[in-house]
Amino acid sequence: ETGVTQTPRHLVMGMTNKKSLKCEQHLGHNAMYWYKQSAKKPLELMFVYSLEERVENNSVPSRFSPECPNSSHLFLHLHTLQPEDSALYLCASSLSGGTSGANVLTFGAGSRLTVL
């Protein structure tokens, strides 16, 4: 149990489908993140929410749409994805937006997405 739970763990979707990834944390953290992890590549930061406000959007295509309804939940809505979007999507949380002390990230186990 990592404290950050992601569902579903595996998702296969066609390019015309709409699906959502869900992330939940009950660690009392106030910042949440979406990362994309592709094989043999560095983690790519997609979105950051701090105190439920989006503070970072790293040039992510509009087919990815984040939502943070409260400090414990984060969603990634997926629409008309491309095969190159197939990857592991990791959610993480931390106590702050990144400027104090170690600011350790706690990650979920990820959602493995395959786009056909």
Next chain:
Amino acid sequence: GQNIDQPTEMTATEGAIVQINCTYQTSGFNGLFWYQQHAGEAPTFLSYNVLDGLEEKGRFSSFLSRSKGYSYLLLKELQMKDSASYLCAVRDGNYQLIWGAGTKLIIKP
């Protein structure tokens, strides 16, 4: 541009010692992290260095030299469960995390 370099894959023997290197070129520096990620699992925090020197935590140690832009993770008394990917990340001058591509460590009996 900003860059983190670490070996793609390493192999070591159970009971031995292995050192995983990480070199970085970033705009500013506000700390270096090591995370461990077993296949199909979440990355988990191992260590944080912000000052030069060695930080020891049981079988794992992490070293930092800011002047050389260099860190290493040292794993002693290797166990089969240490087979995993090890991710190096640097927090730059803007407090953005820059990640390496990870080192896959294979432990052989």
